[in-house]
Amino acid sequence: MTKSVKQRIGSIALVVENYDDAIEFYTQKLQFAVVEDTDLGGGKRWVLISPPNSNGTNLLLAKATTSEQKATIGYQTGGRVFLFLHTNDFWRDYESMRNNGVTFHETPRVEPYGTVAVFQDLYGNKWDLLQLDAEVETL
Numbered sequence: 533m534t535k536s537v538k539q540r541i542g543s544i545a546l547v548v549e550n551y552d553d554a555i556e557f558y559t560q561k562l563q564f565a566v567v568e569d570t571d572l573g574g575g576k577r578w579v580l581i582s583p584p585n586s587n588g589t590n591l592l593l594a595k596a597t598t599s600e601q602k603a604t605i606g607y608q609t610g611g612r613v614f615l616f617l618h619t620n621d622f623w624r625d626y627e628s629m630r631n632n633g634v635t636f637h638e639t640p641r642v643e644p645y646g647t648v649a650v651f652q653d654l655y656g657n658k659w660d661l662l663q664l665d666a667e668v669e670t671l
Contacts, residue, residue, distance in 0.1 A: 543580060543592040544615070547604050548655065551577050554593050557654040561632040562617075564591075583617060591615075606656030613650060613658045622647040622663035629661065 548554040551569075558564040558581050567580040567590055579593040596602040608614055619625045626640060626649060637658065640649040646664040653659060 541589050543590045545592045545594045546615075546657070547596050547601055547608060548593050549596060549602070549605050551579055551593055551595055553654065555579065555581065558591075561629065561634050561654075563628070606653075608657060611658070613660050615657065616660045616662055619661060619663050622661065625661060 546554075555566060555569070559566065563584050564581045565584065567582050568578060569580075570578040572578055576595070577593075580590040581593065582588075582590045594601075596605055617625075622640065626636075629651060630636065635652050637650040637652065640647055646662060646666075648660050648662045651659050651661055
C-alpha cells in the first residue's frame with residue numbers, strides 16, 4: 533500500500549538585519565511569540581517566531597551575513613506583499629498594531645473575500661493583515 537503524500541511548509545525564512553531588533557518588533561508590535569531561539573555558534577541563531585495561537589507555519593529569522601543577503605532585507609519579493617497574516621478579528625488587530633506604531637500603507641478595505649490592509653514590518657517588507665469572510669468562525 534502506498535502512503536498518500538502529506539506535506540506542509542514548516543517555516544519561511546525572513547532575512548533580517550538583527551535578530552534582537554526583529555524579535556522585539558514581532559513580539560512587541562505584532563504580539564508574535566518566540567517559538568525557539570537557539571544559539572548555533574559563530575553569531576548564528578535558529579530563531580522561530582509565530583503569531584498568537586498559531587498552529588501552522590513559523591517565520592525563521594535569518595540574519596543577513598553577505599552583501600547579497602543584506603541587499604534583500606525588506607525587499608525579498610521585489611516590493612510586493614510578501615506575507616499574509618490571517619486573523620479572526622481584523623479591527624482588533626488593526627487597532628492594536630496601529631497603537632503599537634505599525635505603519636499601514638492604506639486604509640482598510642472590504643473586498644469580496646474579506647477585510648484587508650497592507651502594513652510593513654521594521655525592514656519594509658509588505659504584509660497583508662487579512663480577515664477572510666470564511667475565517668470569522670474558523671480561526
